[in-house]
Amino acid sequence: MPYTDDMGIPLGAAQPRFLGRALYDDGGAPGMRNSIASHQTYPSSDRASEYGADSLYNLNPAGQGRSSFTDGSYHDEPGFFMADQNTRRNTEKRAPYGAAKSRRRKPILLGLGIKKFGDDSKPDSSSNTASNNSSSSTTPQGKVAIVTGGDGSNIVAEDGSTFKYSNSFGGTWYWDVNDPFNNGARAQSWTSALNETFNFGVERIRGVNIGGWLVTEPFIAPSLFQNAQKNAPPGITVIDEYTLLQAGGQAALEDHYKTFITEQDFMQIAAAGLNFVRIPIGFWAIEVLDGEGFLPKTSWQYFLKAIQWARKYGLRINLDLHALPGSQNGWNHSGRLGTYNVLFGPMGIANAQRSLDYIRILSEFISQPQYKDVIPMFGVTNEPQGNxxxxDILARYYLQAYNTVRLASGIGQGHGPMVSFHDGFMGPDKWAGFFPNADRASLDMHPYLCFQGQSADPITARSTQPCGAWGSLFNNTLSKFGFIVAGEFSNAVTDCGLYVNGVNLGTRYEGTYTLDGNHPDLGNCATDWLDYQNWDKDTKNAYKTFAMSSMDALQNWFFWTWKVGNSTAGKVEAPHWSYQLGLQEGWMPTDPRQAVGQCGNKSPFQGSLQPWQTGGAGAGNIPADFTNEYSWPPPSIVFAGGVTSDAGSLPTFSPSGAPITLPGPTITPASGEPTQTKSVDVGSGWANTQDTAGMMKPIAGCNYLDPWIGSSSSPPSPLCTAATSAQPAGDSGDSGDGAPPNPRAPPAITAAPTLRR
Structure with missing residues (x-):
């Protein structure tokens, strides 16, 4: 296969973030990756009301530059497992940390905003009946509410605070408590308003991640973790969200949700010329099973706020399912650092079944007419360990996820969100030809430069490196696969930064990170790379050039991340990762359109997407031979060391549980503003009433392991009692309950806890 390193891994297939390789899953197969710490402008009165409307390739050629940039290996992770490391146990890897739809009447334009007068908007009492899924209130008549405005207008936030709307790009905000699903806002004059169709492949995605908020990461919110560590019980080292809660950090986590990202951040993102936000969430936003240790459902309430704020400022959301039960990658940003157990190991199928349920629940919610125009993209699984x-197994899961999303929309081609699939660190070339005729399937890749090989060369010598490889890579993928987005990238060129590799794991640059081998000491991170307060004009300009080179080469992108919080020292200690800080300090472009042509090509993609790739003719007509080849569930699952096990010997669930529906928001007027005068349907949480299958639930009489058990463990023995044991395919004992056949007896293992729902 072209573009591979000496271990057969595609160069530049972007990698996961951060974390240390410590904690990887029992050595794994030879060559397995290490973990890482992780248009037209319409007047407001013409807009439809509510929700109707229509890691990096090797950047230097061989033989040029420093050897660390010509080695043909990934540059964004700690390293790889070697064949002689396969016996490493999980306890050894964890050792560094110790124990542990209708149109409404057009309003009247007045000044900066539209004012609605109470005398003209009295509710019709005959139609003002609220249901359990509606939000309503009454108010004295006669108050005036400004519901839209442009640059310089005053905004009253949801919490009652006021601030000035500052957007020099012709954006307009829109919020009316009596019309809360109005999609009239526009992020910038050149970006389609939310009540207009975003044209994927024509309009560029210029986005930013809101990382570290609803799925926490130590390097993004360091003080949260540092303060939790101060109060942690003996034996607990706070390294991820799981240990944060073990250390008693629930109140701190809820305060983090409330304060780390606010409405003003969304306003600022639109004002920065950005049109999309990618928002990571964890499965615990939906539910948590007994003993899993995460804070259930709370983060969902803040995601609902994010939807409201995005709608208010004309931003679109790429919903990113960032953390799955059992973890899909073993990194701290999956919620729990250590093993990965989705599609891998003894709980691989069961955890994938649960994950598909959560994809279904989220799909049903975001496919509702109230939300579909604000959330037109859904990343179904962040950074699974594809290698x-x-x-084969990942593609089967992805096809199932795609079908799940399309079933939720249930209204034909071109409807429902763009479904985004991460490349699994295999490189986009491996996915050429996959999902033929799929209705808007997108490939997601996360290119980083900062991990693996390090260099002391300054940023002034490296500012145009992204142009060389990324441009052709993304052009080729647009031609061979279809739409591709860089879901993550950053300005970092070294692994310097507090907790960038994980809590207390050091850096390669300084030679203190030893979990993937020894690294030479190249200098001091604090003085060489992190002292942004003293960066001179040339340095800031070089970083800006680097950012624009990346944006131009990647074409459709989401920077990681919008904001990095202060440490307990009162400062940002990972400055290369904060878009907000870069704007404030002058090393990010104030208008991302400036990046077009930075790499010397004004129109990088020469061609057009196929009609079916954007929801046109042929969309959704996936050939039967493809769906048959990638049927679900997989016949076998891989364990640590490359060992495989028949699916019939593994724990699985059956679709016998009651479906979970996610609640809509409570529509609340801001303090001091006119209150709501009519009921509002916030949705039932379930778009397709024809989708009536049950949720996956444990089968009575069968045994299950802990979702995070690790891939070296054997399946339960006995898997099920004789009365409930699944039978071989075609056997008269096949109960049809969804469990796979069990053609042979599973190996014996030590007794494990039973998973309870």
């Missing part, structure tokens, strides 16, 4: 899982 270990294998592409």
């Amino acid at each position: 270990s899982i294998t592409q």
Whole structure:
């Protein structure tokens, strides 16, 4: 296969973030990756009301530059497992940390905003009946509410605070408590308003991640973790969200949700010329099973706020399912650092079944007419370990996820969100030809430069490196696969930064990170790379050039991340990762359109997407031979060391549980503003009433392991009692309950806890 390193891994297939390789899953297969710490402008009165409307390739050629940039290996992770490391146990890897739809009447334009007068908007009492899924209130008549405005207008936030709307790009905000699903806002004059169709492949995605908010990461919110560590019980080292809660950090986590990202951040993102936000969430936003240790459902309430704020400022959301039960990658940003157990190991199928349920629940919610125009993209699984899982198994899961999303929209081609699939670190070339005729399937890749090989060369010598490889890579993928987005990238060129590799794991640059081998000491991170307060004009300009080179080469992108919080020292200690800080300090472009042509090509993609790739003719007509080849569930699952096990010997669930529906928001007027005068339907949480299958639930009489058990463990023995044991395919004992056949007896293992729902 072209573009591979000496271990057969595609160069530049972007990698996961951060974390240390410590904690990887029992050595894994030879060559397995290490973990890482992780248009037209319409007047407001013409807009439809509510929700109707219509890691990096090797950047230097061989033989040029420093050897660390010509080695043909990934540059964004700690390293790889070697064949002689396969016996490393999980306890050894964790050792560094110790124990542990209708149109409404057009309003009247007045000044900066539209004012609605109470005398003209009295509710019709005959139609003002609220249901359990509606939000309503009454108010004295006669108050005036400004519901839209442009640059310089005053905004009253949801919490009652006021601030000035500052957007020099012709953006307009829109919020009316009596019309809360109005999609009239526009992020910038050149970006389609939310009540207009975003044209993927024509309009560029210029986005930013809101990382570290609803799925926390130590390097993004360091003080949260540092303060939790101060109060942690003996034996607990706070390294991820799981240990944060073990250390008693629930109140701190809820305060983090409330304060880390606010409405003003969304306003600022639109004012920065950005049109999309990618928002990571964890499965615990939906539910948590007994003993899993995460804070259930709370983060969902803040995601609902994010939807409201995005709608208010004309931003679109790429919903990113960032953390799955059992973890899909073993990194701290999956919620729990350690093993990965989705599509891998003894709980691989069961955890994938649960994950598909959560994809279904989220799909049903975002496919509702109230939300579909604000959330037109859904990343179904962030950064799964594809090289270990294998592409065959991952592709089967992805096809199932795609079908799940399309069933939720249930209204034909071109409807429902763009479905985004991460490349699994195998490189986009491996996915050429996959999902033929799929209705808007997008490939997601996360290119980083900062991990693996390090260099002391300054940023002034490296500012145009992204142009060389990324441009052709993304052009080729647009031609061979279809739409591709860089879901993550940053300005970092070294692994310097507090907790960038994980809590207390050091850096390669300084030679203190030893979990993937020894690294030479190249200098001091604090003085060489992190002292942004003293960067001179040339340095800031070089970083800006680097950012624009990346944006131009990637074409459709989401910077990681919008904001990095202060440490307990009162400062940002990972400055290369904060878009907000870069704007404030002058090393990010104030208008991302400036990046077009930075790499010397004004129109990088020469061609057009196929009609079916954007929801046109042929969309959704996936050939039967493809769906048959990638049927679900997979016949076998890979374990640590490359060992495979028949699916019939593994724990699985059956679709016998009651479906979970996610609640809509409570529509609340801001303090001091006119209150709501009519009921509002916030949705039932379930778009397709024809989708009536049950949720996956444990089968009575069968045994299950802890979702995070690790891939070296054997399946339960006995898997099920004789009365409930699944039978071989075609056997008269096949109960049809969804469990796979069990053609042979599973190996014996030590007794494990039973998963309870």
